[in-house]
Amino acid sequence: MRVDQLSITQVRNLQNPSISFSPRLNIIFGPNAAGKSSILESLYILGNGRSFRTAKHNKVISEQHQDFTLFAKVESSGINHQLGFKRQRSGDTTIKLNSEPVNRLSTLAKLCPVQILSPEQYDLLVKGPSARRKQLDWGVFHVEHSVLSIWQKAHKILQQRNKLLKQRAGYNEAAAWDKQLVSLSEQVTQLRQAYCDKINPLFIKLCRQFLGQLDIKLDLFPGWTDKHSVGLSAIYREQFEKDKKLGFTQSSIQKADLKFLIDGSKLAGDYLSRGQQKLLITAFKLAQLKVMQQFGQQAPVFLLDDIGAELDQKHQQQLLDLMATQPNNQQIFITCVHLEPLKPLISQCDDLKLFHVEHGVVKEVTKSELE
């Protein structure tokens, strides 16, 4: 997937830029509060329908305005498309693909996979499981789109089951849903596990590069504990009375977690320093990118926000070296305040564009203008 052109209207402080990107490497630089992250935010919204910085859509709309609009020319799986996205303060969203309305965000996600590594994500290990589960499911979806409909069916049945539990229904009534729920939950878990099996060796290798000889791995918690390998059906039977008391199903795919384990059992969030956690997240994001390149329907656009803000010089350089060795069809966007650490990457890469941003105004500059 590639974004060739993007017109941004009424997003944060941006002065409605229209930008033609490089298919390979795009570096967006400028002082603090210039509007750099807002460009990445716009790209992220194209593929995810929401911001990576806030759950409140209205914050993205430029003050004094009632809506924001994005218009992009993208290449997806070898086909060129025109994509429009408009969000109003009222909450109404209009998405158009080649002038035709799009009603599902999953259409957008399939068409425009966009992945981001930004300072907002460095606390993934100390957050609750839902943030990690989202990352996991994002990866699973882009390798195997069918997971979404299986997950949605499971979610509906789970809601039915929970409704019955709240109504104090008897076991037989609730159990009528269990067979289907167990089968769908197992399918989702198998796809999640297959994704973990794909990402683990790549993640372990990248962790070695960034963190040295730590014994680290990813482990899937499916959403229930099955100490005696009795299976989910038996767990539902055993837990029924407790579920009824609680009014919801305790064991479900909605409780799944992606555990980052050190020495086989210690949670990385409890054990590693803040700096080590950032490096681990960096390795995880790069491993996700690699899985997408190798097994995904198509490589995502990769956004690297504020590269100088969180990593020390050595690890920043390692990350930039890895960016330089990405496949030719991998489109990358990097934002930074200082260009100095990026100079080796800039001199190595021919197919790159540089954009200077200040007070929301975006201006393309050439390599020679930097000298």
Ligand SMILES: Nc1ncnc2c1ncn2[C@@H]1O[C@H](COP(=O)(O)OP(=O)(O)OP(=O)(O)O)[C@@H](O)[C@H]1O
């Ligand atoms: N809804 C909005 N309307 C207008 N301006 C906004 C809005 N939301 C945020 N801003 C302003 O937009 C500016 C750009 O922010 P952005 O985070 O994109 O800058 P940045 O160049 O990435 O900065 P930094 O290098 O400090 O991370 C900030 O000054 C911010 O206060």
